[in-house]
Amino acid sequence: MENTAIEKQDLYYPMMSEIVKVETLTNLEKRFEIALPDNQILGHLPGQFVEVSIFGYGEAPISICSSPTKMPNFDLTVRNAGKLTDKMHSMKEGSKIGIRGPYGNGFDVTKFEGKDILFVCGGIGLAPLKSLIDYTIAKRQKYGRIIILYGTKNPSEILFKEDIKMWQGSKEIEFHMTVDKPDEYWKGNTGVITTLIPPIDLDISNTIATVVGPPIMYKFVIMSLKGKRMPDENIYLSLERRMKCGVGKCGHCQINDTYVCQDGPVFHYPHAKQLEEAI
Amino acid sequence: MYYDSNTGLNKMKRYYFDQPTTDKFVEFLMTQAEVIAPQKKGDASYSYEVVTSGKDIVYDYPRTIQPLKKYFLPPRETLLSFDSKNNEFKKTDIALNNRIFFAIHSYEMQGIKRLDYSFTQGNPEFNYLQRRENSIFIGISFNPDKWHFTKSVGISIEEVERFSLYFEPVDNGFLVFEVDDTGKELISKFGNGLSLDASMDFEVREKEFKTKIKYHYNRLPQVFEHVYNSKVWSDIAQKCVGCGTCNLLCPTCYCFDVRDEVELEISKGKRERFWDGCMLNEFAEVAGGENFREKLSSRTRHRLHRKFKYITDHSGELHCVGCGRCTKYCPANISIVEIINNLIEEYSDHQKEQII
Amino acid sequence: MSKPKVAFFDFTSCEGCQLNKLNLENDLLSILELVDIVEFREAMDDKADEYDIAFIEGSISTPTCVERIHDIRRRTKILVALGACAVNGGINAMKNLYPADWVKEEVYGEDKYLFPSIPVQPVSALVKVDYEIRGCPMSTPEFLHVLKSLVLGRKPESFDYAVCVECKLKENECVLDKGMFCLGPISRAGCDAICPSNGQYCTGCRGLVSNINENGAVDMLKQHGFSEKEALNRMRLYCANDIEN
Structure with missing residues (x-):
């Protein structure tokens, strides 16, 4: 560019x-x-x-x-x-x-071409994933299915309501969401985000899963994905740490030997799995 | 006669400086550049300071409190000054003075070498590199005390890498070795008009280290492959109070924090950085409150892995130089060598079990 | 933006922190450019009903204190506990370690009935404290930092690491190594290690670092030749409410 x-x-x-x-x-x-x-x-x-x-x-x-x-x-x-x-x-x-x-390291969008993409977004985790969601929508013909799973703690925390409305109305996008603690007006799914994973029918070998959410979420989402026999190589995560300098110097964001601001925040799961402090 | 074959001291041109000549040499150095050398600090400590009188230099110091890194990565440094009313900021000017660092120990020089690696890897850092410019280092031998263990991490007392000259104390003076061209130039400039004693018989006896790591340093990264879940980490955490002294005084630690401070005219202020350390409570805490290394055991583990594995895997060198500061200055008397020897013991027990 | 209205109140304390503020001399005029000081017993008499920032000096040790602190909390947007007494009870809290009757007798003798007194508590035990300025006395640079931060509308820096950090940044010779007692390894920084920098030891006047290894700290002091009793007693000097056993 x-x-x-x-x-x-x-x-x-x-x-x-x-x-x-x-x-x-x-x-x-x-x-x-x-x-x-x-x-x-x-x-x-x-x-x-x-x-x-x-x-x-x-x-x-x-x-x-x-x-x-x-x-x-x-x-x-x-x-x-x-x-x-x-x-x-x-x-x-x-x-x-x-x-x-x-x-930092972003998503390798060319590597995802031709694949179905599953987005698993917990809470504010939708924000970093939205850059990839919008990108794949903008280049829609290059990608297979776009499946977005979104979970928040309660309905008041739902982000990007306009976009969600668009995603819900689009035939090109499969969108499912859930809230953990519904209020009286909530009519959708309730429960944590992992409850959305089992019902989805996935072509596992041709699906890339991208996962972003609060620290506690990763373990359980990965367990669900593994439950669907998704191979490690198809999973990508974005991890949050204290990325203070952004240039691999100040040390605050280290996960074991890795600077999240350099090698992350997006990690290929086979790599993240090797890092004891990651998940 | 003993010399580590790597250092090659015996092949170098050398001179004998008696003490008056040495004093004159320091005066000469001070005409060439700012001279920084070990001086007394407090009752029984030492510190690298700018020399104003050659008499202040302590030649037989064991180690200084802060390592030499303070001249390249200052404990506190202004990154920029700002005026938020006009949305303007000014970079800090870093002066390019010639500096001569005099009477430096080998492990200290090796510490700077490790920092050079860390600050040129990935994104080279201007501030550090600018300060590193125009620096000349003159080494000196030392007598290992009970905290030094440089040899155990592969650094001999006579390691002259990156020095320009090297001083070896002998009766009533020093043998001065010409290590590189800069050193040669200094000697020839200084010696102009003087008749310097070149060459003479000399003998340097090998100095014994009281503190030793049980394994050869080549094997340490391998040990660290296997001790991540060791009990040693939680044992240390019983004694450790998390004060961070070991991080702050380590010659190869370089983590930092950045804070903004405004003046009483609150639109004006500075962005400053400070030494920080992975042993401190809030080091790995994020804005949301999650602390990713809350336990002291995981913090010590991280610190030691940074010295013996994480960076080593990339740089090929141990990032502990054996100065002994983390141990000497630890208020809880935690010894890094003891930690490593305990890890080695556990590792070797484990290996034996596997063979059986 | 109009200048924030700032008030200072004193509770049970030596009022040394307030005097420390008056030592700001050179900066006082600039401070008055930033804020309006509406209530400050040591300096002036005016009173205002509502405040933007209330600085509270001293601990809570009488029933009247309890009433006053609730009243101030109602009238201020931001409440800052200022100095060791307000933040964690300070030296005053040592009395909590002894039977209340004995303490009253010892201090007031036969007049003890004229002075109702309750166990010493930090301000945070009764009302919400927004920010803390620790220390005995508080450090003036830190006070200025908090004041400037609040005027900017930002959270002031707080330091939850040991005084050792600041000592090492200044390359001080370690006072423990000199054979002196020191609580620097476990006490909160923010004072720029002022005591060890001036030949004194750290008394822990800013309280202990959170998440400390208390047993390790006692062992550490024992290794330097101090008894467990002395170690704990000295930790209690400013942290009577925080040290258990």
């Missing part, structure tokens, strides 16, 4: 970028559309992240939730969980923030 951002940066110096759109998704999450300076294109792969920087508040790793096919801007879905994200939630369109990245 031309005019991509990464080659022009010093390791720790952000590009001063602009928030061009803010959208409230839930009580805790907002989506921000970001424009880099000089019409630069981020040039990311689905699954990669950036370091967001606000002077006086620090930096935080945020996964990119829009497809690389959306250009020139990109989207970040941010949960209000700390100093920086709290400040970011108070920012309006036109505000400036710093961006470093994109960083």
Whole structure:
């Protein structure tokens, strides 16, 4: 890609970028559309992240939730969980923030071509997977079935309601969701995300599973997938750690000998399985 | 006469400096660049400091508190200063001064070599590399005390790699070895007009290390292949209080934290980085609150694997240089050599069982 | 944005933390640019009904304290416990280790009935504390950090690691190695290791690091020649409510 951002940066110096759109998704999450300076294109792969920087508040790793096919801007879905994200939630369109990245290992989209893709998204895990979902939808003819499983704790935490409506209405996409703790208006499935896996009919040898969710979720989702005899090589995970510098130096995100900010956050399951501290 | 064949000291051109000549040499060095050398700190400690008077240099120091890394990766460093009102920031200027690091031990130099690896791997880091420019190192021999175990990790006292000159104490002075061209140049500049004693008979006796790892260092990565679930880690966790001293004073540790601080005029401030360590409580904690290495046993395990396996698998070198700081300065008297020897014992017992 | 209204209140304490703030001299005017100080007994008399930030100094040790702290909590948006007494009871909490009657007799003699007194509690035992500034006395740089952070609307940094870290960053000679007592390996940092940097030992005035290995800490101090009793007593100096056995 031309005019991509990464080659022009010093390791720790952000590009001063602009928030061009803010959208409230839930009580805790907002989506921000970001424009880099000089019409630069981020040039990311689905699954990669950036370091967001606000002077006086620090930096935080945020996964990119829009497809690389959306250009020139990109989207970040941010949960209000700390100093920086709290400040970011108070920012309006036109505000400036710093961006470093994109960083890390993303999904190898060419390797997935011709395959059915199963997305298993728990909670905020939908945000990093959405970049891949949107990408596969944008290049729909290159991929087989698109099956999205989405679980949240309760209905108020559901993200991207507009997109979900679109996915539910599309014949090209199979979408199933569940909530763990329904409220009085909830009419859909209830239970944890693993309850969605057994009923799905999968062509196991030709299906790629991508899994993102809270730390506790991976073990159980993998167990369910193994229950369907899905081979390890077909499973991809994205793991969250404290990716503070983003460039493989500060040490905070290490899982055993691996820097998540370099070799992750997207891991091929056969690799992740070798890392004792991973799952 | 003993020399480790690798160091090749016996092939090098050498001079005899008596103490007055050595003092003059230090004065000469100070005309060439900023000189940094071991000096006394507190009652019974030492520290690498900028030399203002040659008399302050301690030639027979056992080790300094902080390793030499403090000159390349400062304990606290401003990464950038910002003005949030105008959304502007300024990078920190890192001066490119010539610096001569004088009277440095072999393990210290090897520590810098390991850091060079870590900071050039993947994404080379400008700040570190800029500070590493224009540095000259002059080595000196040392007498191992009960904490040094450099030989057990493959670093001899006379390892001269990356030194320009090397000082070996002899009666009333030093033998000074020309290790590289920079060293040769220094000597010839200094010796101009002086008649330096070149060559002479010399004898250096092998120095005994009191602390030893039971296995040859080549076998240590192999031991670490098998001890991930060892009981040794939880045994250590009984004694360890998690203060982080071992991380902070380690010559090859380089993890850091970054924090923003504003001035009283709150739109202005600095982004600073500090040494950090994987032994500390919150090191692996994420914003959501999950701590991925909550237990002290898993933290010690991680620290030791970083020294003997994780980086070693890529760099081909142990990332422990045997300086003994983590042990000498541990308030709970935990010995890294003892940990390793316990792991070796468990490993060898296990191997024996397998044969039976 | 209008300036936040800031108030300071003192409970059971020596008021040393408040005096420490007045030592800010050079910065006081700049601070007044950032915030409006509406209640501060050591410095002025004005009173306001509502506050943006209330700094609480001192521990809770009387029934009146209990009433006042609830009242302040109702009237402030952010409540900051300031100094060891407010954060974890501090030195005052040592009295909890002795029978209440004996303590009253010892302190007030025959007037003991005039002074109702309850076991010493940190502010957080009664009301929600948003942020803490630890230490005896609190450190002025940290106070400034918290004040600036709150004006920025961000969570201040808190330090849940040992004083040893700051000591090593400053390359201090270890005071334990000098034969002195020291709680640095298990006490919370944030003070920039001020005591060991000035030839003193760490008394643990900022409380203990969370998740500590208490048995290991006692063993460590024993190895340096201090008895278990002395080790625990010294840990209790500022952490009477936190050390069990």
